[in-house]
Amino acid sequence: MGENDKLVTLFTKEQGIIKAFASGAKQTKSKKGAATSMLTYGSFAIKSKNGSLRIYEATPITMFFGAGTDIEILTISQYFCELADCFAVNGNNNAEFFRLILNSLHFLTVKKRFPPLIKAITELRAAAISGYAPNLIACDGCGKFQDDIMYFNAQDGIITCGDCERTQGCFAADQTMLSAMRHIVYADFEKLYNFEIPDDRAKLLSEITSAYLTTQTDYRFKTLDFYNSIKE
Numbered sequence: 001m002g003e004n005d006k007l008v009t010l011f012t013k014e015q016g017i018i019k020a021f022a023s024g025a026k027q028t029k030s031k032k033g034a035a036t037s038m039l040t041y042g043s044f045a046i047k048s049k050n051g052s053l054r055i056y057e058a059t060p061i062t063m064f065f066g067a068g069t070d071i072e073i074l075t076i077s078q079y080f081c082e083l084a085d086c087f088a089v090n091g092n093n094n095a096e097f098f099r100l101i102l103n104s105l106h107f108l109t110v111k112k113r114f115p116p117l118i119k120a121i122t123e124l125r126a127a128a129i130s131g132y133a134p135n136l137i138a139c140d141g142c143g144k145f146q147d148d149i150m151y152f153n154a155q156d157g158i159i160t161c162g163d164c165e166r167t168q169g170c171f172a173a174d175q176t177m178l179s180a181m182r183h184i185v186y187a188d189f190e191k192l193y194n195f196e197i198p199d200d201r202a203k204l205l206s207e208i209t210s211a212y213l214t215t216q217t218d219y220r221f222k223t224l225d226f227y228n229s230i231k232e
């Protein structure tokens, strides 16, 4: 690599995660430089040469990370990248997951929606897309659809009503939170972000979805640990 070259990691819709060289990308005024900067959505022309991938042309479309981005938003954005790195599959099976990460970055950084809510939507939907969908349809014990409080078991991915037996360590979810969780798992993608819940519920939801994702995947996300360390 020359001193003006970069090796970049891209999450692509067509190929999943790839690493490619961008020659001259560190030069000032390089269009490639802008397109290959962190948290940028762009269009890339890539060829394989001598066993490695090279970026020939790169055009930035949206740069999500601007100066003055606050630390919470930046940390969650980086967490979304780590989710992509962990859950993207090789080949062209990433369309919905790619759309999820892209839209979540947009709602987080451009639309400035409440960060814990966008984080919760992304975590739970990423789990569902990746084959870890919980069963939120009805109480696992008696089939009841709704109760004032339902209990979510992150280990088994099931819900139980107040009358049925449950294991320790379940999360209590009121109707607002349960509806939100059902929406995130079952809604058509077009409607995924079209709901609001009070901020205090969104914070609780974000704790539940983190616990669910880490329990189910047994994966330790470095950026999530950092996020938890800066949360008030």
Ligand SMILES: [Zn+2]
Pocket: 139, 140, 141, 142, 143, 144, 160, 161, 162, 163, 164
């Ligand atoms: Zn029940």
